[in-house]
Amino acid sequence: MPRTKRGTAPSIRDVAAVANVSVPTMSRYLKDPSRVSEKKRVAIAAAIEKLNYRPNPIARALALDMSESIAVMSADTRLYGRTQTFYGIERKAQEIGYPTTIYVLDSRGGDWMLGSVRSCLDRSPAGVILIDYDRLTDSVVSHIPSTTPLVIIGGPRHEDRAQIHLCEYDSAYAMTKHLLALGHATVHYVAVPSDVDAREDGWRMALSDAHVPAPAPIATTWDAEKAIAIGQQLGEDDSVTAIFAGNDEIAMGVMRGLAIAGKRVPEDVIVAGFDDHTLSRVWNPPLTTIRQHFDEAGEHAVTMLKQQIDDVVNNRPRGEAWTMFDKIAGELVKRESTGELARAAVEER
Amino acid sequence: MPRTKRGTAPSIRDVAAVANVSVPTMSRYLKDPSRVSEKKRVAIAAAIEKLNYRPNPIARALALDMSESIAVMSADTRLYGRTQTFYGIERKAQEIGYPTTIYVLDSRGGDWMLGSVRSCLDRSPAGVILIDYDRLTDSVVSHIPSTTPLVIIGGPRHEDRAQIHLCEYDSAYAMTKHLLALGHATVHYVAVPSDVDAREDGWRMALSDAHVPAPAPIATTWDAEKAIAIGQQLGEDDSVTAIFAGNDEIAMGVMRGLAIAGKRVPEDVIVAGFDDHTLSRVWNPPLTTIRQHFDEAGEHAVTMLKQQIDDVVNNRPRGEAWTMFDKIAGELVKRESTGELARAAVEER
């Protein structure tokens, strides 16, 4: 049989032979060196060093019915929030020695999605992290056994699972209130595609609380280019003076459209986004937005997941880490696209 | 022993029992149904259906010393080109039924990197794809046995490996030539961080071929925000009329800096980027750039890799797929930041 990969890498048996111990003793040492007598401990350590032994993760996974890796499920990984979240997950996972495998949940219908989920579960990941920024993935959760470590980032609350909440409703509420306080009659909202958009809800509630009529929210896609036409249209309506976009990329598209329509930002129309995209501070003018701590959310998800994994490794019952609900709040970042900085500068004189 | 993951999933033995055949016969059927008599074939098919059997990939991987998954090695996955490339890989890999696991190669020194590589190889991936956009990864290749399927995207040529070339030199040459043809005395280059930057080389050669003196290239980081200061500085020098940036995000930073310095794009200074970032067409003004087909490169890498994998699966010697060198060229996309569109429109009148 060809040894393609690990090739002639030493096995646990080889090391056991060199160290003059049995294979089970080796295995015990690997799990917890203190379970082995001092004498054997040093012999084993020397043998491992000598042969440059590293345990075979696949054999381990077969015996334990659990592989030392984390599965990440997400829709389109190119979108900003997901890329950042995935990065955070990746970094933290690497730190604790777990590689991350990605399973993309696309919208080719539920069957396809279910296939991905099964393919994932068949590989017995130590745990799974579900990035649920689009509620495409609701049905997914029910297919993940409650005995499998799971952390959901974003999305509607699943009571019996661990989850990280990004407080988008609160942030959108705060942003809308802020824009109104700048003296605008109302705030127009350009929505991201999402069945249940907490951002939209926050915007609506803020207007309602301020007794301001809510203009119909404008639907768009994830494609920022499509938002240019929307911006143009809004730019032709002189009653529009404040625009809140569901994310930064859409805000950028809208701003480009406003420019085409001959409107200046922030002099004629102010614009705010959501997420704090890397390019938002570089945009011309820089974009007021809600900074979302995606990478932090990703890192925290791994931390929560690890606690659950430790429970199953140690044969403990599901601890509190399995149903935690942690919040990572966004924060309002004021930049030039909403004009208050310039105004403040003028007032200071 | 707790069955955490696959739980009570049926094994090949269970199916064999139901179908009334031996386990080896099951195994043969799984690999190639034609190797089994018609009668058993239908019995097995029925049993599989009945038990909803799916083979355990981990057990398979242990027996074959090769797991059905693709490892992707890359530096910081948040950068545009890598995100796009990874997406292409991911999509194609899913299509052929291979999950992709990511190993991030960071710059915490060679030891860390080597650790990642070993951790990857220990898991016996069917093959590995190396995204080598920053030549951090040169040393990595030597640690991957020549018997392991490998495709390198970008980077300097490794003669004995399969590789995809993005023709950045040619594209940069073409872009520089194009900018010069627009009537500028010279073209300033803002470099991306890379030891050996083919883009910079192409720019330099185009100037040289046109007998134009090359201004010193300006170094910067991957952080677009840092490029703002560079843009400001360039904007204060009236002799600067054409800027070529190593990538779009840097071009955007530069444009922001030019705006702060009071320069208009394209009226006072023209700017071109590289990559065709999703937001480049949304920028104000839209950015002239080189469209790179990253996703296509990713998909193609999987296709090449699969051929190599098939070689090892079928116990064939390394075929030509192991040393292919395929080119995926970029293309010049003219947008408003270089002004020729507006000028053409004027000339048309």
Added chain:
DNA sequence: CTGAAAGCGCTTACAG
């Protein structure tokens, strides 16, 4: 074409 046997490299009861 097909089955009994041995093996992949680990882990975990079970006895000492």
Added chain:
DNA sequence: CTGAAAGCGCTTACAG
């Protein structure tokens, strides 16, 4: 503390 045994779920020669 330690070793002989059995098992995880597959695959691949080896005989029939």
